[in-house]
Amino acid sequence: MSKLIEPATTADYRNLAKKRLPQQIFDYLDGGSYQEQTRFANEHAFTAVQLKQRVLRDVSSVNLNTTLQGQLFSMPLALGPVGLAGLMARRGETLAQRAAVKQGVSFCASTVSLCGIEEVAAADNSRAPWFQLYVMKDRDYVLRLLQRAEQTGVTTLVVTVDLAVLGSRYRDVRNGFDGVQTLAKRWARVKDLVSHPAWVIDVAVKGKPLVFGNLNEAVPDARSLPQFKSWVDAQFDASVSWDDLIWLKHNWSGKLLVKGIMDSEDAQQAAKLGADGIIVSNHGGRQLDGVKPTLEKLPEIRAAVAGTSSDSFEIWMDGGVNSGLDVVKSLALGADGCLLGRAWAFALAAQGEQGVVKLLQRIENEMRVALALMGETDINQIGPDNLE
Numbered sequence: 001m002s003k004l005i006e007p008a009t010t011a012d013y014r015n016l017a018k019k020r021l022p023q024q025i026f027d028y029l030d031g032g033s034y035q036e037q038t039r040f041a042n043e044h045a046f047t048a049v050q051l052k053q054r055v056l057r058d059v060s061s062v063n064l065n066t067t068l069q070g071q072l073f074s075m076p077l078a079l080g081p082v083g084l085a086g087l088m089a090r091r092g093e094t095l096a097q098r099a100a101v102k103q104g105v106s107f108c109a110s111t112v113s114l115c116g117i118e119e120v121a122a123a124d125n126s127r128a129p130w131f132q133l134y135v136m137k138d139r140d141y142v143l144r145l146l147q148r149a150e151q152t153g154v155t156t157l158v159v160t161v162d163l164a165v166l167g168s169r170y171r172d173v174r175n176g177f178d179g180v181q182t183l184a185k186r187w188a189r190v191k192d193l194v195s196h197p198a199w200v201i202d203v204a205v206k207g208k209p210l211v212f213g214n215l216n217e218a219v220p221d222a223r224s225l226p227q228f229k230s231w232v233d234a235q236f237d238a239s240v241s242w243d244d245l246i247w248l249k250h251n252w253s254g255k256l257l258v259k260g261i262m263d264s265e266d267a268q269q270a271a272k273l274g275a276d277g278i279i280v281s282n283h284g285g286r287q288l289d290g291v292k293p294t295l296e297k298l299p300e301i302r303a304a305v306a307g308t309s310s311d312s313f314e315i316w317m318d319g320g321v322n323s324g325l326d327v328v329k330s331l332a333l334g335a336d337g338c339l340l341g342r343a344w345a346f347a348l349a350a351q352g353e354q355g356v357v358k359l360l361q362r363i364e365n366e367m368r369v370a371l372a373l374m375g376e377t378d379i380n381q382i383g384p385d386n387l388e
Contacts, residue, residue, distance in 0.1 A: 081130075146248075
C-alpha cells in the first residue's frame with residue numbers, strides 16, 4: 001500500500017488509529033462481541049442498498065440543513081456516544097464537542113466519558129452537548145447525573161437500554177481487560193502501552209486525570225480507570241424495565257431518545273410511553289452477536305411506529321455509518337438522522353480535533369454530491385423513491 005498523504009475514508013482513519021493507539025485500546029474501540037458477525041454486518045448491509053441516479057435536473061443548490069431535536073443541524077448527523085473516548089486523544093470528548101459545534105451538528109457525551117459533562121460543555125458552550133445515560137442500580141446517582149446534565153444546559157438525553165448485561169467481547173479478554181488482573185496481565189498491558197510513546201505522552205501523561213469524569217462523585221477515592229471499573233461493572237442493572245423509562249420521563253424535562261431499539265414492538269412501546277424518538281441500534285455489534293444489521297431493521301421499525309407516534313417522533317439510525325452515502329441510504333430507508341460512532345473516534349485517534357472536523361466535512365460533501373447525482377436538492381425530501 002502506498003504512503004497515505006491524506007485520509008479520505010473512515011477506513012483510512014481506522015488504519016491511522018491502529019498505528020497510533022496501543023493494541024488494547026484500539027481493540028476496545030474496534031471490536032465487537034463474540035465472533036463480531038454483527039459488528040461487520042452493520043457496515044456490509046449498506047452495500048446491498050442501491051441509490052437511484054437521475055440527470056438533467058437543476059441541482060445547482062443543494063440543502064442539507066434539517067431540524068432535529070428542536071435544533072438546526074447542518075446535516076442529519078450527530079456524533080454518537082463512545083465510551084473512553086478520552087483515551088483516543090488528550091481530553092478527547094472536549095475535542096469531539098468542539099469539532100461537532102464547528103460543523104453544526106451535536107455531540108453526545110457518554111456516561112463513561114473521561115471528561116465530565118461539565119468539561120465537555122465548557123469546551124464550546126455555543127451548542128449544548130447531548131448526554132447518554134445508563135440506568136444504573138444506584139438510582140439516586142442517576143438523578144444526580146440528570147441534574148448535572150440539566151444544569152450544564154443539556155436538552156437531549158439518550159438512554160441506552162441494551163446493556164442489561166455486558167456482551168462478551170473476546171478482544172478485551174485476549175488483551176487482559178476481563179478477569180482477575182494478575183501481575184502477568186498487568187505487565188503485558190504496560191508493555192503494550194509503552195510501545196506507543198507518542199500516545200503515552202499525549203494522553204497518559206498530558207491528558208490526566210484518566211478517570212470517569214461523570215462518576216467521580218460516586219467513587220470519590222478512585223484515582224485510576226481500573227478503580228472505577230469495578231464500580232461501573234457492578235452498576236449494570238438487569239432489572240431495568242419500561243417502568244424505569246416512565247420514571248426517567250418524570251425526572252427529565254428535556255427531550256428523551258431511547259437507544260438500543262431493534263424490535264418493532266419495543267419501538268411502539270417507546271413511542272407509547274412518551275419518548276421523543278428512538279435510536280435503532282445493536283450497540284455497534286458489541287452486545288448480542290448474530291442479530292440483524294440495524295439498516296435492515298430500519299424500514300420495519302419505521303412502518304411499525306407510523307401509526308402510533310406523533311409527527312415529531314424521530315427515528316435515528318446507529319451502526320455501520322461511515323460515509324455520506326451511508327447517511328443518504330439510511331434516510332431513504334426511513335431514518336430522520338444518523339449517529340456516527342467508531343468513525344469519529346478513529347478520526348479523533350488519528351488526528352485529534354482536526355481529524356473529526358475533516359471527517360465531518362468529507363461526509364457533508366459526500367452527501368451533497370450524492371443528492372446532486374440523484375437529481376435531488378433537499379435532504380428532507382429523501383425517501384424510498386430514491387432507491388432502486
